[in-house]
Amino acid sequence: MYEFNLERDRIKLNMKAFLIGEDLCVIISGGESPHIGCVTISVPRPSLSDTSVVSATTSVLNLVGHKDDEVARVVSNDLSSKLNKTVVVTCGIHLDYITQEEINITIELIKEFTNKLIDSLL
Structure with missing residues (x-):
């Protein structure tokens, strides 16, 4: 298992990742x-514009009224295409009265998580 915790101001996030055979x-x-709030699955495939590059197809199941798909879709797709693995992501982040600045911080931290995980698995 891989686990990362990041915190900035009111934003506290956790990412756990488990290898399940060759999948993540x-x-x-x-x-x-x-x-x-959301579950995604991404499956690696050859890019439509350049078959020598790995891309991914991502499917999303989002709970009504949640916006977690904005994060989960990007993370799932990035991990799948960069690691050439089938990837499932569940995501649920809730902060009362979140500001646009806090949303931006959340996105930055999620990108940091994703890059750390990729580096750990390559």
């Missing part, structure tokens, strides 16, 4: 009430 399962949670 990732759980992203944080905020005041972590939950499952």
Whole structure:
């Protein structure tokens, strides 16, 4: 298992990743009430514009009223295409009265998580 915790101001995030055979399962949670807001699955495939490059097809199941798909889709797709693995991501981050600045910080931290995980698995 791989685990990362990042915190900045009110934003507290956790990422756990588990290898399941050759596949990868990732759980992203944080905020005041972590939950499952979205689940994605990404499957690597040759890029449509250059078959020598790995891309991914990502499917999303999002709970009504949640915006966790904005994070989960990007993380799932990046991990799948860069690691050439099937990847499932569950994501649930909730922070009451989140500001646009805090959303931007959350996105930065998620990108940092993703890069750390990729570096750990390559």
